[in-house]
Amino acid sequence: MSLFFQSLVLGVLLGGLYALLAAGLTLYFGVMRVVMIAHSAFLILAAYLAWFFTTETGLDPLLSLVVTVPLFFVTGVLMQRLLISRLRPATLTMMSVLLTFSVALVIEGMLGFVFSGTQRRIRLPYSGDSIDLFGANIAVVKLIAFALAAVSLGALFLILKKTQFGQALRATIQHPDAARLIGINTDRIAGYGFGLGLSTAAIGGTALALDSTIYPSLHWHWIGPLMAIIVVGGLGSIPGAAIAAMLLGLGQSLLQIPLGTTWAQTLFYVALFATLMVRPQGFFGGRLAQRF
């Protein structure tokens, strides 16, 4: 029973991180109809930067966010402006996949080049600490990671709902032509949307570095589940992605008890196929998916 409860809590914590990262992927898709394969490669890059920051300075990896978040935001804007926007609209979806895929390869290769293929892990004074939560034994780093993800997701939600920029962004996602008609500079908004999406990778990467062993090709383990999440949630729907992320994160965590880690991962792909067969537009909103 306590094992079940433990898995449940761990599932929620994992789901939070998935939700944040899937929200980023959804943003790219929403503003540009781009399936950003390099999202998880940036995630691992951020994790490496956090690890590097801590091993070099001895400071807490969370402080690396001060650098990585703005850096990733700018990188996202530049990537949209300099790379994605060069593609012809007619073949944008397909070609952007290839372009972001090539970015992922370059990042993976450079990480291997600079930091070697060795597995890395941050050692923190509180790495081994854990709290007893209603009988479940939860590592402190996992709680911190979740809190980071939850706060960022909340901030993202507020930005989208409350700010003028958020409104413009949502208008661009829902109806780009109409957004242009009412005077929104959709190109600029798309750039910022990209930057915002990439910022989630910066935060997610730091959270990941807190309690995971990292290596350059790790991003392939993330991109599959994340893409499954955004399809299940309905391409282009941020709340949909968040709900799907929570459910699948929980499911994965619970299935690990009877099936083991490897087979539990197949849940994402089963969910992906089931969704495409039964309800290709996704389960939680996502009008966009019908057309793409």
Place this chain on the structure above:
Amino acid sequence: MTDAVATDTRIGLATEGLRKSFGGVTAVDGASVQFHHGKVNALIGPNGSGKTTFFNCVTGMIKPDAGRATYLGDDITGKASHKIARAGIGRSFQLCRVFPRMTVMENMLVAVRSTGLRHLARPARSDADVDRARELLARVGIDHLERSEARDISYGQQKLLELAGVLMGDPETIMLDEPAGGVNPALIDRIATLVRDLNAEGKTFLIVEHNMDLVMSLSDHVVVFDRGRQICEGPPSVVQSDPRVLEAYLGI
């Protein structure tokens, strides 16, 4: 038109309570419309009155949220667009769509009706099809461009190609979304003549158009849309003087 045709009021394409909304915006709001078979029908209305969305709902490009569409009494609601094409309804697109990297001839051959697997292996260029394609290209006046890629010909020529391509599928009913949009007056005349000739040969037309002179001179039956539904219908002369139409267009 002759008297015999005038008494023929068979209903071709018709809708009942057709509805489609995008997010919070209702583009087609319970449209119940009847178009006359064998005639040139026009669908007019101010910008954003839902004409193109109506077109797309009827031709299966998008699924309506509610309501029914029928063609000659058969239910075609929500059917896939290739099935609707095979039921005998061809269409053009608002901003002229041709296959840019295919030659003019290849563009024509896409619409050749082929059913069943044994047709798949057939060479694309069966002589009969090519001859028919040439005939149609000659009819719209671009047969000398047969070997050019569609992206290399002018916009007006692309419009003619699109029309010829639709004709290649031999539809009974042809829906044209702004056939006169963005083309010069000489070409508009040419298109108008084509529509009249084809109609005399028995084709039904349904035209969305903003060029009122063209609509009034060409059509037998006009349907006026405002805010996603029909507000008035009838012969051009009647519609022209209807106060509701003026109100919709001018907002008086």
Place this chain on the structure above:
Amino acid sequence: MRSVSRAVGLLVLAVAVLAFPSLAPDPFILSVGVVIMSYAVLATSWNFVGGFTGYISLGHASYSGLGAYATALLVIHTSLNPWVAMLLGGLVVAALAVPIGIASLRVRGASFVIVSIAMVLILLLVFQSWGEFTGGSNGLRVPRPFDESVLRPEQHERFFYLHAALLAVALLAWWAIDRSRFGTGLKAIREDEDKAQSLGVPTFNYKLTAFVISAFFTALGGGLYALWFGFLDPIFQFSILVGSYMVLMSLLGGIRSLFGPLLGAVIVGYAVEFFKNQYGDTQFHLVAMGLLLGLVVLFMPDGIIPALSSLLNRFRPQAASIREVSAGDLAEQRRTASAATSTDDESTDRLSEGAQR
């Protein structure tokens, strides 16, 4: 003129391929030749779906990997003739491709790519974990189709020709589809799917058929490779990188051209083998591969063959004007032939010609 030069080109290509084994200075070069041929088979097979429909699959390693494992497992467990096993493996994979295609082609674009990548990841997971059946991470040894008396270089030579034969069949099939009614429909889907469907093309069935044909040939390519190489490891069989090689090769050569993927395979395949030989297993080839793919996507999405032919046309003014002349000729003929037609006709002629200039 054009058909003659094409025939000469084909002849040169065939002679070059047939002569390669006897020209290769040592068995290593010969084995590189086999690898490049294998890439050419895979890229050409990929191009059945990528080139005709424009749907980019990054996960075609799924089908080559499945074909390889299906062939190997059939040979091991049923003692079937290896060539029959290979064909059967191809058919099994084609059957598997049907539900995968249905799931991924029903909605447009993005989900196709997502599923293609997901397939590779899921298969890697399954084949690594399912040890007792697939050999797991330890790999699977595949019995050789030719007995021990056939020496290494001889093996390479035979497999080189076998790959060349499979490539020829795949090219022939591609060519046949290209000029069929089916092919016209597929190309229309690539250009504008909605428009194609509105003209009556059953787009979903067409896409699915192309996809299954592509999976079939890819699986045969994988099976043949398995019989040659004699050893399968999930991490190399179900590798995103292998799938992206197919994309890069086809794209670089030109996905609209029959021989584009072959040309791309020769270039990229040679480069990959060169880098592996020169720099070993560093991360450098990832960076190189990523940069090359990015450059192709950004600056040469149509590939080398179309770029070269348009370049040639630019340097040969008379070649560029051929179309112009023939178009004018045709118009002239028509005018004289139908001298009695209305003035309407004349006006469009002038109109269209004016627009052409």
